[in-house]
Amino acid sequence: MSSLLFVTSSILGQNSKSRELADELVAKWRSAHPGAQVVTRELTVDNAPHLSLETIGALGKPTQDRTTDEQARVDYADGIIAQVEAAVTIVIAAPMYNFSIPSALKAWIDHLARAGRTFRYTETGPVGLLTNKKVYVVSARGGIHAGQPSDFVEPYLRVVLGFLGLTDVKFVNAEGLAMGAEPAAKGLAAARTAIAELSSIAKAA
Numbered sequence: 708m709s710s711l712l713f714v715t716s717s718i719l720g721q722n723s724k725s726r727e728l729a730d731e732l733v734a735k736w737r738s739a740h741p742g743a744q745v746v747t748r749e750l751t752v753d754n755a756p757h758l759s760l761e762t763i764g765a766l767g768k769p770t771q772d773r774t775t776d777e778q779a780r781v782d783y784a785d786g787i788i789a790q791v792e793a794a795v796t797i798v799i800a801a802p803m804y805n806f807s808i809p810s811a812l813k814a815w816i817d818h819l820a821r822a823g824r825t826f827r828y829t830e831t832g833p834v835g836l837l838t839n840k841k842v843y844v845v846s847a848r849g850g851i852h853a854g855q856p857s858d859f860v861e862p863y864l865r866v867v868l869g870f871l872g873l874t875d876v877k878f879v880n881a882e883g884l885a886m887g888a889e890p891a892a893k894g895l896a897a898a899r900t901a902i903a904e905l906s907s908i909a910k911a912a
């Protein structure tokens with residue numbers, strides 16, 4: 708059965724625009740996949756931890772040698788990978804903060820990228836192991852950045868997700884949200900039109 712993983716990373720709670728728009732995208736997906744499972748990971752609610760020396764050390768130890776704290780770190784990292792592996796569709800709400808992604812989303816990616824599990828190195832270069840999944844990224848921005856050197860959200864996410872094998876990635880950018888009422892309304896309307904036109908959501912998977 709199809710399943711969708713919904714990852715949120717805004718620090719603005721109920722006022723999050725990336726969350727609001729991504730909710731609409733998920734609702735569209737749900738109506739195209741009745742009964743399918745949706746799993747939500749809210750990274751700011753999680754208080755997503757940074758990847759640390761302790762976690763890397765714990766991952767390198769045999770299970771029986773880990774302390775309770777080390778096992779909890781491994782369980783958290785394994786849980787992030789397992790959720791992505793289990794999903795056929797992934798929706799990421801990725802606001803722009805200081806030209807890039809929120810630190811909680813970066814921490815999620817740092818836990819997801821694991822050599823030998825989600826990617827591997829070969830003689831011909833790295834190979835991503837998270838294949839055959841569709842990814843939708845909804846990115847709210849105060850200004851206008853798409854296609855500009857100031858956009859470190861879309862180019863970064865395309866590279867790092869592609870490195871992990873997630874190459875089918877569609878972006879919906881809601882821009883100009885801090886530029887006044889009219890530009891904000893225009894930015895939100897454009898994003899809603901883009902979501903409505905995402906025909907791939909309706910197809911199987």
Ligand SMILES: Cc1cc2nc3c(=O)[nH]c(=O)nc-3n(C[C@H](O)[C@H](O)[C@H](O)COP(=O)(O)O)c2cc1C
Nearest residue numbers: 717719723724725802803804805806847848849850
């Ligand atoms: C901490 C912080 C940093 C921000 N940095 C930028 C920025 O660099 N460029 C920009 O255009 N907007 C910036 N904004 C505006 C946000 O992109 C905008 O509020 C957007 O709606 C955030 O998505 P969210 O509502 O889902 O959190 C920033 C907002 C916050 C709270």
